[in-house]
Amino acid sequence: MLAALKKNPAAKWLGLALVVIALAVLPFAVEAGAGRSWVRIIDFALLYIMLALGLNIVVGFAGLLDLGYIAFYAVGAYMWALLASPHLSANFPAFAAMFPGGLHFPIWILIPMGALVAAIFGVLLGAPTLRLRGDYLAIVTLGFGEIIRIFLNNLNAPVNITNGPQGINKIDPFSIFGIPFNKPLSVFGFTVPSVALYYYLFLALTIVIIVITLRLEDSRIGRAWVAIREDEIAAKAMGINTRNVKLLAFAMGATFGGVAGGLFAGFQGFVSPESFTLMESIMVLAMVVLGGMGHIPGVVLGAVLLATLPEAIRYTVVPAQKMLFDRQIVDPESLRMLLFGLALILVMLYRPAGIWPSPVRKREFATAEKAGKLEPEQYPDRTEASEGARL
Amino acid sequence: MSALLEVKALEVAYGGIRALKGIDFEVNEGELVALIGANGAGKSTTLRALSSLVRPAAGTIRYRGEVTSALPSYALVRKGLALVPEGRGVFARLSVRENLEMGAYHRGDREIGKDLDRVFGLMPRLAERSTQLAGTLSGGEQQMLAIGRSLMSRPKLLLLDEPSMGLAPIMVQKVFEIVQTVAREGVTILLVEQNAKLALELSSRGYVMESGTISLSGPSAKLLADPKVREAYLGEAA
Incomplete structure (x- = not known):
């Protein structure tokens, strides 16, 4: 089918137009069919796609296992919250004096700043972990994620920066060209609800991120990431500055998270x-792994599935139990974890490379299966090399 | 003739363990020099130091007159010093062609395609398998690929770390034939090997390493005939 599309540019454009129309009407169709809360769930799914694509750069491309990825999401969220809410002005007279109207940065400043600040945090995490790989790296990144969360929890004293466990509220809603996103927008008598406005904004940014990742994958940098994933010593021997390339992977991944x-x-x-x-970090990692590590369409699919299916369970399990047993026996939250575990096991058994793996990975797993096991000859001894690197 | 590579009083220590206890050797332009020795003699450590993967504790390494120990590994390739790592280190999930292209990573010139053809000419097996994933090749083919990949960087000095490791005898023969061809084309080679006989037959000069020091050195033919070498490395009774 893809080959046919390549031969026929008209069909290609038609297909693209259909996708665009489908994505454009999606929020209205969903709202009509399933209610507004589902549009909100789709908005969240788009956020998870961005997160999963960011983590995919670190884990899928560069092969660096990161269990604290959600920290960058937190950094981005808190930076936005502090710069677009009355919190800082209320707690610091200096800020109140500097910005008499309160801190209300526009989205054009907040988005690049979130990206930049998260990238800085990415480098902060990357720099001390340059020599670590695999399990060791996973432990340190896990710790990093927890440190950020604990800081957010406790930075309300002696000076109140994050407002501790209560969090920060009254964050400005988006507004672009003076159009506020928290109110329905009327265009020629046609009303676009607030959740749909957010949907379009998130969709646009998701598409930007997908394009960036696709371009990165086949770039010089992308190849350098893959080389580091496959064999770090050989990557150095190719003339790759592994330190900078790894830091760049952390920074790029963190940017999307931010x-x-x-x-x-x-x-x-x-x-x-x-x-x-930590559970959020693991969910994002599961999206990457289940979808197909290193394969962008697979990662997007993984994110959509894992972001929407639990909600579908929530909406169906309680009524189903009421109907069958007249009362609720299992609470959907615990059932969610049960089914999630089951799904992980099934995917690992039947689709070890992910639900939608890249053709290369699929081939690799197929060969391994044919050979019956991973022969040392096929997978040259890499522990030896990495052990040497640790010395 | 000035030495392309000159090593003086090189010492390397891993923590408290001194892996190299001050070794001296040199490799001249156009030579094929063998560095042989048993397991743990310090051969691989020497290569790691030469390619800046470990920092020497003392001593100097001069490559084309320049001290290299302060330079990072990735900068050495640009100067024509290429390493074929131990255990081959091919990029298993990239195709054969992509592996070779990675070898030219630091190059920006227009002759990469020409060099690719040259490598494929030298190793027709790789040409046949150019779209196959490197991880699915046999050990010998992977070794060829690792050598071919390093040739893509247009090296002046090639450091080969145990190319015969874990290969069937017939493949060892083939790999060594390639090493010989590469040497004839004018690439200077430092060959680190456990297979002393083959390495000495191929090379013009050799050094014998023993627990972190160089115990013997000289023309390869002389080393091959040396009773001590024959006893220790070729399994012959003295």
Whole structure:
């Protein structure tokens, strides 16, 4: 089918037009069919796509296992919350004097700033972990994620920066060209609800991020990331500055997390440390792994599935139980974890490279299966090399 | 003749363990020099130091007259000093062609395609498998690929770390033939090997390493005939 599309540019454009129309009417169709709360869920799914694509750069491309990725989401969210809410002015007279109208930065400043600040945090995490790989790296990144969360929880004393566990509220809603996103917008007598406005904004940014990742994948930098993932010593021997390239992977990944975090803060109007737990990091990692590590369409699919299916369970399990047993036996939250675990096991058994893996990975797993096991000859001894690197 | 590579009183320590206890050797332009020795003699450590993967504790390494120990590994490739790492280190999930292209990572000139053809000419097996993933190649083919990949950087000095490791005898023969061809084309080679006989047969000069020091050195033919070498490395009774 793809080959046919390549031969026929008219069909290609028609297909693209259909996709664009489908994405454009999606929020209205969903609202009509399933209610407004589902549009909100789709908005969140878009945020998760951004997160998963960011983590995919670190884990999928560069092969650096990061269990604290949600920290960048938190950094982005809190930066946005602090710069677009009355919190700082209320707690610091200096800020109140500097900005008499309160801190209300526009989205054009907040998005690039969120990206930049998160990238700086990415480098901060990357720099001390340059020599670590695999399990060791996972532990340190996990710690980093927790440190950020604990800081957010406790930075309300002696000076109140993050307002601790209560979080920061009254965050400005988005507004672009004076159009506020928290109110329905009337265009020629046609009303676009607030959640749909957010949908379009998130969709636009998601598309930007997908394009950036696609371009990165086949770039010089992308190849350098893959080389580091495959064999770091050989990558050095190719003339790759592995230190900078790794830091860049952390920074790029963090950038997407920071942008998504900022959008999350503006969308919710409220942030608190509770949204940035280890479980969230693991969910994003699961999206990458289940979807197909290193394969962009797979990662997008993984994010959509894992962001929407739990909600679908929430909406169906309680009524189903009421109907069958006249009362609720299992609470949907615990059922969610049960089904999630089951899904992980099934995917690892039947689709070890992910639901939609890249053709290369699929081939690799197929060969390994044919050979019956991973022969040392096929997978040259890499532990030896990495052990040497640790010395 | 000035030495392309000159090593003086090189010492390397991993923590408290001194892996190299002050070694001296040199490689001249156009030579194929063998560095042989048993397991743990310090051969690989020497190569790691030469390619700046470990920092020497003492001593100097001069490559084309320049002290290299302060330079990072990735900068050495640009100066024509290429390493074929131990255990081959091919990029398993990239195709053969992509692996070779990675070898030319630091190059921006227009002759990369020409060099690719040259490598494929030298190793027709790789040409046949150019779209195959490197991880699916046999050990010998991976070794060829690792050598071919390093040739893509247009090296002046090639450091080969145990190319015969874990290969079937027939493949060892093939790989060594390639090493010989590469040497004839004018690339200077420092060959680190456990297979002393083959390495000495191929090279013009050799150094024998023993627990962090160089115990013997000289023309390869002489080393091959040396009773001590024959006893220790070729399994012959003295």
